[in-house]
Structure formats: structure tokens, C-alpha cells
Amino acid sequence: MRYLRRIQVEFNHCDPAGIVFYPRYFEMLNSVIENFFAEVLAYPFTRIHIEEGCAVPTVRIEAGFQAPSRLGEVLEFALEVQHVGRSSARLAQQASAGGQVRLQCASTLVWVTPQGRAAPWPEPIRRKMIAFMEASDGA
Secondary structure: OOEEEEEEHHHHHOOOOOOOHHHHHHHHHHHHHHHHHOOOOOOOHHHHHHEEEEEOOEEEEEEEEOOOEEOOOOEEEEEEEEEEEOOOOEEEEEEEOOOOOEEEEEEEEEOOOOOOOOOOOOOOHHHHHHHHHHHHHHH
């Protein structure tokens, strides 16, 4: 199972040549993760960060840029859960446009308490991430 989200490349994403400036991809990747938490896990960032005072920072990220993306294109991001640990999760994302892969990324997120320490995932998040991952394995 993959979570899909489309993002149109806007002027603010681009360098003067009209090509996505690579740090903007990381903003888009985070947006996909934020929407995944809200839509699939039913645990929005507002709840995590504001109501509970916790966080889910990215502690590791690996990215490969296969081709440039340009102003006006619509990128389709696909997110998969690869591994769920006690307090961390590894996610894979791919962005493509017109059938061409533009970016591949693997990131590790960690559940962090208000005291800034890693802690076990809340059970509702953990259960839904595992179910999402297992649905991917069975597909």
C-alpha cells in the first residue's frame, strides 16, 4: 500500500532557471509525511506538536535526485512504510512526473517526548503504521 499525494511545482519551489531547488524537495517530502499522519494515521501534527507537546523529527534522510522538476509540473509523491521500530519508523518516498522518477528518498522518523527524548510510538500510530506496512507487503 502506498500513500499518494500530488504537489504542483510553484514559483517558490524553483531557482531562477525554473527548476526545483533541491532543499524545496525536503519541504515537499515533509508535507507528504504530515498529510500521511493526518489522513492515514488519523494523528495530525497539530495533535502531536501542539496538543501533546511531542514531535516526530527526521533523524536520518537519504535522497537521490534522478531528474529535474520544473515550474508548473505536478509531482506525484508515493510514500511507503518500510519498518516500524519501538520509537522510530523508516519511510520510503518517491516523486515522479510524467512517468519519470525525479526523486527517491528514505527517511527515519522518531517519536520524541516534550523532554526531547525518544519514546515508544503511541499505540494508535504504531498499530496503523504496521497495518499500512503489512498491507503493502501483501499487495
